[in-house]
Amino acid sequence: MAQLARQSCEACSIDAPRVTDEEVATYRRDIPDWSLVERDGVQQLERVFTFDDFQQALDFTNRVGALAEEVGHHPALLTEWGKVTVTWWSHKIKGLHKNDFVMAARTDEVAD
Numbered sequence: 001m002a003q004l005a006r007q008s009c010e011a012c013s014i015d016a017p018r019v020t021d022e023e024v025a026t027y028r029r030d031i032p033d034w035s036l037v038e039r040d041g042v043q044q045l046e047r048v049f050t051f052d053d054f055q056q057a058l059d060f061t062n063r064v065g066a067l068a069e070e071v072g073h074h075p076a077l078l079t080e081w082g083k084v085t086v087t088w089w090s091h092k093i094k095g096l097h098k099n100d101f102v103m104a105a106r107t108d109e110v111a112d
C-alpha cells in the first residue's frame, strides 16, 4: 500500500465515507505512534509531541497549522510548554475519513 503521507487529501464533504474498521486497521500501520480515541461517539486520531520548551512547541504548532491550511483540513491543536497534542477527525462526518490518516502521517513528517 502506498505510504499514506505521499497521498493527497481528498476534500471532506457531508457525504464523504467514514473509514471502515478494516481500513482503520490498515491505515494505522502507517501511523503507529497515534492513538485511536472516541469522544462523544466521534472517533479521532491523537498524538502528543514533546519538545524542549514552549517556543519549539509553538513552532511545531505553526508548521501543522500551515499544513492544515494548505489542504483545507484542520486538527485540534493543544499547545503547552514542551508539548503539543494533535487530534485529527473530520467534523462534517463526525468521524474518521482517510484524510485524517493522511494528515496524521504528514504531521509526523513536520515533527522534527
Ligand SMILES: C[C@H](O)[C@H](O)[C@H]1CNC2=NC(N)=NC(=O)C2=N1
Binding pocket: 012, 072, 073, 074, 075, 088, 089, 090, 091, 092, 093
Ligand atoms: C468550510 C471549510 O472548508 C470546512 O468547514 C472544512 C474546514 N476544515 C475541516 N477540518 C476537518 N478536520 N473537518 C472538516 O469537516 C473540515 N471542514
